[in-house]
Every structure is written in C-alpha cells, then in structure tokens.
C-alpha cells in the first residue's frame with residue numbers, strides 16, 4: 235500500500251525509505267526506491283538528517299512496535315516534537331516479531347509471549363502503550379491515525395490514511411504517522427485467518443481506530 | 450469480460466483472499482503445490498466474480514490481478 239501511494243502521488247523519483255530492524259527490513263526487497271538501514275529505533279533520526287539535507291525529497295520510516303515504542307521511543311517523540319516533515323509507518327503487531335515473539339511495550343495485558351509465558355502482567359510491566367494517542371498530543375505532529383489490516387474496509391481505510399500522511403509531508407505541515415494494527419500469525423501461533431480475527435477481537439478494543447490529529 | 454489472475458508463485462497459501470471474496474470465486478488448491486511449496490489459491494468459479502477487487506486488496510503478496 236505504501237508503494238501504491240508513492241506511485242499514485244507521482245513522487246517515486248524523490249522518495250526514500252528507512253527500515254531499521256525487525257521484519258521491516260524485508261521492505262528493502264519490496265520497494266524499487268532507495269531504502270536505508272538504521273540502528274534499532276533510530277530511523278526517525280536518520281530520516282531527519284535526510285529530510286534536512288534534501289528538503290524537496292520525501293522520506294518515510296517503516297518501524298515495528300519493538301523498534302518504535304521501546305528502544306526508539308526517544309527518537310520518535312523528539313522527531314514529532316520538532317515537527318519533522320517525515321512520514322512514519324508504524325507496524326503494531328503487539329510483539330517483537332523477527333526475534334521470536336518476545337513481549338513488546340504494545341503487548342496486551344494477559345497476552346502470552348516467549349518472555350511473558352503466563353501473559354503480560356500489568357503490575358510488573360504496566361499497560362500497553364498507545365503511541366498514536368501520545369504523539370497526537372504533540373504540537374509538531376500534523377497527521378496521526380491508527381488503522382488495521384483485518385478486514386477489506388479497514389484495508390481501504392489504511393491506504394487512505396497512508397496517502398493522507400504522505401500528502402501531509404508534501405504540504406510540509408509537520409510530522410505524520412500511521413499506526414497499523416498488523417497480524418503476526420507465526421509468533422501468535424495462529425493461522426492467518428485467526429490472526430486477522432484476533433486483531434478485531436483483542437487489539438481494536440484496546441487500540442481504537444481513527445484519526446487522532448489532522449491539521 | 451472479468452478475469453481473475455493469480456500469480457501462483459507469489460502465493461503463500463494464506464487463504465485470506467478466499468475469505469475476503471464475497472462470491473466464492475477462489476479456493477486453496479488441495480492437490481497442487483507451487484514453487485515455494487504452498488497450496489496456492491485457485492480460481493474455481495470465475496463466472497461468479499463481480500470484480501469487487503476485495504481479494505486483490507487483501508492479498509498481502511499482491512499475487513492477484515483483476516481485469517474487467
């Protein structure tokens with residue numbers, strides 16, 4: 235969907251992406267544009283550098299929840315705070331995927347992972363972090379939405395939000411992010427269809443969908 | 450004339466397109482494996498297709514093309 239939006243907006247020759255670590259790195263194979271590596275969580279800092287050197291280019295980061303909401307929390311908050319004209323695609327699958335399904339800040343209370351075999355304990359680990367709501371409170375952010383991939387209508391809305399995020403960057407309004415509730419059937423121990431159902435049954439009730447900020 | 454094409458070697462047999470189709474046009478093969486070793490999606494009822502593109506939008510691996 236990101237590639238489709240880049241194509242539809244006609245910005246392919248001026249767009250680059252940054253996928254730091256996790257399953258995001260597979261993105262290098264899917265995009266026929268310049269893609270950069272970054273240290274874990276630091277994609278917004280690298281994107282800041284790119285955008286400031288090439289202000290007429292477009293840059294997006296593609297980050298998992300372990301990446302963005304844990305080790306990279308400082309970078310994403312400060313990039314939004316500075317109102318960097320970058321776009322972040324934030325893949326929330328409630329888990330550290332590539333490394334084998336460990337608990338992430340976004341893991342739901344009670345959710346079993348390889349590092350929370352009895353389920354996430356609220357007393358011990360707190361409640362899952364809602365990044366979209368948090369970043370929407372920051373004055374430098376211009377478009378913040380949360381979408382999900384679980385149904386066809388939600389897929390269509392996700393693409394619309396991604397387009398809006400890139401348009402926000404093109405209009406130089408400020409920081410834009412789309413949080414996308416995404417399945418990880420492998421580490422959730424579910425079939426692809428069951429994983430999609432779990433997004434609807436377990437994730438969306440805690441992570442409401444919608445546009446949290448639009449300026 | 451509506452035509453559904455599945456690029457079967459891109460398919461990972463997840464079945465999400467089968468679930469997304471409101472008209473029962475698609476099914477996972479039960480007999481034939483693709484190059485990756487998955488049972489790919491197949492068009493089993495082409496005539497019922499209404500070209501709604503739900504399957505193509507749903508496929509995580511962009512393996513489906515709808516022509517109308």
Ligand SMILES: Cc1ncc(C[n+]2csc(CCOP(=O)(O)OP(=O)(O)O)c2C)c(N)n1
Nearest residue numbers: 255256257274298299300301329330331332
């Ligand atoms: C500094 C550093 N620490 C740890 C790692 C190991 N590591 C690689 S992927 C990953 C988890 C990524 O999880 P997430 O961001 O949720 O992405 P997902 O794989 O779920 O898409 C970790 C911890 C690393 N690459 N660099």
Ligand code: SF4
Nearest residue numbers: 470498499501502504
């Ligand atoms: S276009 Fe619609 S009706 Fe046709 S196969 Fe795809 S989902 Fe089914």
Ligand code: SF4
Nearest residue numbers: 460461463464466508
């Ligand atoms: S959604 Fe795509 S990958 Fe999954 S079974 Fe259908 S064609 Fe194959």
